[in-house]
Amino acid sequence: MGLLSGKTALITGASKGIGRAIAIKYAQEGANVAFTYLSSVEKGQALEQELAAFGIKAKGFRSDASDFKAAEDLVNAVVSEFGALDILINNAGITRDNLLMRMTEEAWDEVIGINLKSCFNTVKAATRTMMKAKAGSIINITSVVGIKGNAGQANYAASKSGIIGFTKSVALELGSRNIRANAVAPGFIETEMTGVLDEKTVQGWRDAIPMKRGGQPEEVANTCVFLGSDMSSYISGQVIQVDGAMLT
Ligand code: NAP
Numbered sequence: 001m002g003l004l005s006g007k008t009a010l011i012t013g014a015s016k017g018i019g020r021a022i023a024i025k026y027a028q029e030g031a032n033v034a035f036t037y038l039s040s041v042e043k044g045q046a047l048e049q050e051l052a053a054f055g056i057k058a059k060g061f062r063s064d065a066s067d068f069k070a071a072e073d074l075v076n077a078v079v080s081e082f083g084a085l086d087i088l089i090n091n092a093g094i095t096r097d098n099l100l101m102r103m104t105e106e107a108w109d110e111v112i113g114i115n116l117k118s119c120f121n122t123v124k125a126a127t128r129t130m131m132k133a134k135a136g137s138i139i140n141i142t143s144v145v146g147i148k149g150n151a152g153q154a155n156y157a158a159s160k161s162g163i164i165g166f167t168k169s170v171a172l173e174l175g176s177r178n179i180r181a182n183a184v185a186p187g188f189i190e191t192e193m194t195g196v197l198d199e200k201t202v203q204g205w206r207d208a209i210p211m212k213r214g215g216q217p218e219e220v221a222n223t224c225v226f227l228g229s230d231m232s233s234y235i236s237g238q239v240i241q242v243d244g245a246m247l248t
Helices: 017-028 041-052 068-082 105-133 144-148 154-177 199-208 217-228
Strands: 008-011 032-037 058-062 087-090 136-141 179-186 239-242
Touching: 008 017, 008 068, 017 032, 017 041, 017 087, 017 217, 032 041, 032 068, 041 058, 058 068, 068 105, 087 105, 087 217, 105 136, 105 154, 105 179, 136 154, 136 217, 144 154, 144 179, 144 239, 154 179, 179 217, 217 239
Parallel strands: 008 032, 008 087, 032 058, 087 136, 136 179, 179 239
Antiparallel strands: none
């Protein structure tokens, strides 16, 4: 029996990086996994096969996290095909970094739409099912940048701070229905998102982290297993940093 046996989870943005690691850990722990992707169609389809090999039900959906109506359709499809929705993980995210002076309106809107509005979209669509079940765990992936701010990432930091305020509000509103909401704030995790940076910059970051290394996607995924499982049944409204003491 895994920690998540019998539970159904929906994970957004699971074709690569942290979302993919969460999907695999969830399947290993016995959860049925619905997940989304947008541009990485082949990777999304391959993941569906990989997850099914764990003997759980798995299905990938091509769905744009920033689209309100698409999120509603997605949640309805998951509930009708899986028969439940116990855990919702909002992981889909992008960066469009630039100094404020050079940041375009499009770069602002795109980041807020995909990173922040996406959380509103799926949570709004999922709450009816979770309220009926009188149970649910919502996990939103924020960032240490949403706590501290970061030069060159005003749009990203604003979206990630917004996720924290949103998560805490959901925890307050839905706590009486036994629905929990928490945010996970990764520090520097080595994925494709951070792989685009030059090695010298990356080594500088590693050196500045008290644990002297970047994190692995699996280390974020393990935190999500804990928050999705009944092991965390009295934890709600929290922001859990997974950052090797980067921001302390
Ligand atoms: P990644 O490797 O770039 O993966 C991002 C995922 O999001 C991909 O699966 C991508 O799918 C999906 N996605 C992007 N736009 C989407 C959209 N409109 N609709 C649906 N899915 C979409 O990034 P990552 O490093 O794993 O980051 C995952 C999350 O952790 C993000 O929220 C990020 O902000 C957060 N985070 C990361 C770090 C880090 O150091 N890596 C640190 C703090 C927080 P497609 O490719 O199929 O479009």
